């Protein structure tokens with residue numbers, strides 16, 4: 001029950017509340033009842049069960065709270081020490097780790113918040129809202145988005161991280177070579193995931209995943225190096241962050257999962273929204289340009305990646321995909337990479353033995 005005016009709600013100092021769906025800052029009255037009651041102008045806004053309340057990151061002098069059953073972005077800020085102490089004494093699970101569902105909620109919540117904030121821009125007829133917003137997203141936030149997406153990706157593909165010793169050593173060597181040539185100014189994490197989907201992609205914040213299914217179809221290290229360089233290109237241009245803002249959480253994840261590398265894969269779902277959730281043609285071309293550039297710096301073949309793509313997708317023009325797909329056609333990509341091809345001038349990126357180890361990275365024994 002919400003108490004009437006002038007009762008216990010009035011006896012506690014006010015606090016600040018964000019409901020998690022709008023950016024509005026509300027001054028609220030609090031009441032310790034069966035649940036923790038949050039009221040505005042004597043109307044109940046929320047009632048949080050003490051067992052569900054968790055501590056959120058906050059500056060010193062403020063107790064910032066979140067609630068498992070509230071929207072992921074809902075926050076209550078208490079500055080009064082007495083109220084904070086009373087609440088802490090009632091919330092036995094205040095400092096328990098927020099469970100995994102929050103990862104999903106975080107993606108959806110942040111996506112909603114981002115979407116809501118760009119609506120105003122879109123209303124003014126600017127189609128490039130995501131382009132304008134992306135540079136404003138701080139790196140630490142990007143990394144959080146990536147972390148949240150990370151758990152989802154692993155759940156979606158049911159994949160485990162591969163890494164027997166010899167395979168991991170070869171993978172690290174290849175990644176290091178590409179990373180150095182790419183000269184990115186952000187730190188990156190890379191891993192091979194065990195799933196038959198032939199794909200690779202980059203998450204906001206700097207994680208690149210290579211799926212074992214793509215590794216299985218690759219015939220030499222240059223093919224994989226080109227793909228890794230392509231993904232670093234997406235990171236450099238912050239394409240995944242832009243797409244996440246543009247498309248929202250779930251379609252972004254599914255789009256990434258089936259969209260990058262082999263964009264037409266999204267057609268499995270025969271859904272336009274999922275097809276468009278993959279990167280734009282322009283973003284793909286820029287990532288390809290980056291890949292070509294990196295491979296040339298390594299003195300290796302840029303067209304190897306194109307050959308791998310063609311092996312995975314087959315000829316796309318025959319299937320009439322050019323109209324539906326946002327991606328450049330695989331054969332067009334290969335043609336472009338072939339034009340940029342030079343005889344190798346750098347040393348092989350891996351020895352034959354290392355390449356064999358990398359191909360077997362998901363095997364139980366190294």
Ligand SMILES: [Zn+2]
Pocket residue numbers: 230234260261279284287
């Ligand atoms: Zn791509």
